[in-house]
Amino acid sequence: MSEPRESDFAYQAVYRYLTQLISEPGNQGAIRLPSLRQLAERLNVSISTIQYAYALLEKEGRVYSVAKSGYFAQPTSSVMPPGRGDDLLETVYVNARCTGMQVLSADEPASIQPLDRPLLMLERELLRQYPRHLQTPAQPCGELELRTLLAARYTSSAAHCWHAEDVYIGADLRGVLEILIAVLELRHATVVIESPCDWMILRLFQSAEVQVIELPLQPDGAFDPQKLQRLLENERVRLILLSSRLNMPHGSCIPPANREAIAHLLLSHGTWLLENDCHGDLLDDAIGEPLRELVDPDRLLVFSMFEKIIGVEAPYGFVLSRQWRADLQRHFLLRSFRLSPIRQKAIARLYASGRVDQHLPMLKHLLRERRTQWIDLIRERLGDILHVIEPEGGATIWLHSARPVVMDAVFQRLLKQHVLIAPGELFSLRGLHAQHMRLSAIGGTEHELLRLVGLLGDALRLAPRTDARKHSACTQ
Template sequence: MSPTAALPPTAGRVRTVGASPVREILALTARPEVISFAGGLPAPELFDAAGIRRAYDRVLAEAPERALQYSTTEGDVDLRTAIAARQTALGLPTEADDLLVTTGSQQALTLLAVALLEPGDVVLVEDPCYLAALQCFGFAGARVVPVPTDDDGLVPAALEEIVARERPKLLYLVPTFQNPTGRTLPPDRRRAVAEAAERHGFWIVEDDPYGELRYDGGPVPWIASYPEAADRTALLGSFSKVMAPGLRLGHLRAPAGLRRACMVAKQSADLHTSTVDQAAAARYLRDSDLDGHLALIRSAYRDRRDALLGGLSATLPPGSRWNRPTGGMFVWAELPPGYDATALLPIAVKHEVAYVPGAPFFAGPPDPGAMRLSFTTHSPEEIAEGLRRLGNALDEGRPDRDRG
């Protein structure tokens, strides 16, 4: 009997790009007794399940032959029209034909990587950065270069210096309520980004999953709305945070040539996004009051954010810093020197509380004391208890504690 030949190995990109630490933490802390500040998840009790079910019932009763059939790659025209109307109302004139519906905005990012990046191309990212974007660019074989940030986000002067040196293909950023920091890039910096792209000739990928979750202040214009950036910006949006993530519905607004390239890439990935889910979302936007529902979500999340912020001074050790985001899902905290948030996580889990260490979000040297705290999935009372547990864990793991 001849020996069995070994199978070929998996692709090198799979071996070099690691799994998401956030996903692994969520799996470890799925026990119901754990109060988790780790996941950037919408609150499930706030889903408009009844309204979404009515939308599905309508499309399946009225046109099942269309809702259950193959569809066009571009996406349901009624859904694209509704998205275009919302973007136009928010200050970015948009037509249905400017949009491509995607299977979550994460797919939009993947399609852009396929359409734009060759192995070795330089991609600039905020530091820290959305973790799944780092994975996406890693799979594309790009060379990811971090751009320094401060409390207001990406630093324009640093961007200018790095662009001149690296000649990037694109800049990826989440300018509004950023993941992981919750920061919002001010208008003057947005204009500086747009002008740098025009002057130096790189693409901007503007990811905006959180923009409608604003609790304080007024809206800030999309980078895509600045004339300097209009012909070189891909704007990503999502229904995951405002309707339901299980629908896996996102959208991409991009100049015609890039949008066409992404459409071809999507044809090879999944042909099109789920027909029935698109039809139900379009029906929901027609029949229900999404803005009224968003007002309920914002009110609940504002209270939860305030509960988290109100308890941090009594929870975190002296010398800690944290921000006060005006929207989104995250607070970014930095423990004082000597603390290692990654090393402390097992102690926290033992105390039945969890967070995400900040280190994996950095493309450059990490801040070991950084942590991301999400406030959306727990009531103010649960947040208070979670902070009590976190305080006990941090006290147990403090660097100067006598271990005996």
């Protein structure tokens, strides 16, 4: 310790020592910290100095005391320092994996109540029924049993019907979308995308040099049909990417009349629709038909994933398409996805048994409860500085700052306090949504939510204001 024994700043050195002790590599689970007397002797300072340093850490929520047992802490990895790189998405990804980080940037609805246990039980039963020597070789486009089930699940009429050979299953959604970009020859092509849009999709299109035109959602979840019509008339639009029912991260549902107007425009211009159905089952109240039921099925592709409903044990992505059968089969064969046939059979039987359909209402109820808890608290404590876009489903909340602030300052301040949010700019390629953020509403104790809302409010109130003209251009 370089400070004098009873210096007014001795507690700062003790604070730094404890912070490093908590974050040492290899620490797992709760860390028992040295007692007041042990630390005073080790660092050659008074017990009162040690008490003050512990009190600071306890106030920050990094240390807690247990009667007659002493002080404890959870290990916390250091966050990526600001300035280490200018890629905001990389910063979010890296820090989401830091121990001790309160991750509010994720969209993981199934984590609240996953179906991993029944899925793995089914898999074990199937392994007994299908020993390795009886298992069929892995099929490049996915296990036939699962493809057949998905085709039947998406069939709604004789006109809007699918068959197993129209379904293609990949190791994850990213890999499936990469194949679609290649098969549809989207490099340098013009694609219209709803905005805000999932950052993974945006980055994929950006890396493939797709010319992206963002179509902003209105506050009620509708699109401006006149703006879309002008785009279709004046641009060489290869396809348009829209959500099936639930627009995420916005959390809104396209009003039925607006959905029909969009479908009419796509039909009259012969425009291809790439429908995102990843969150379609998470809409609280499904009103009207999904968009895919209103367009030409021969100019339609639908993609989705299992993970949002089942959980991380079902990471596969899939796409449905009536066209490009030979090209899709060839690309899936070349990609050589190594998918477990037994795991795919287990997913198929999880759906076929009705377990998923029984699970969905319970999952949506839990998600709505958690969102309501968050929203009520935000409106009560931060209603003057933060506006909530009322979500109609899903596991996240889309928020808008009531005054123009530098959202990066909000992000960095919270990051230093081990709280990770998803700034709105992640969901646009052209700087839209700079005054927005997405928060995960998976939940927590009332005390924890109060603490997080308090930190969020402090970060917004202390953030510098941004240019008002820039704010007006980004409040889509």
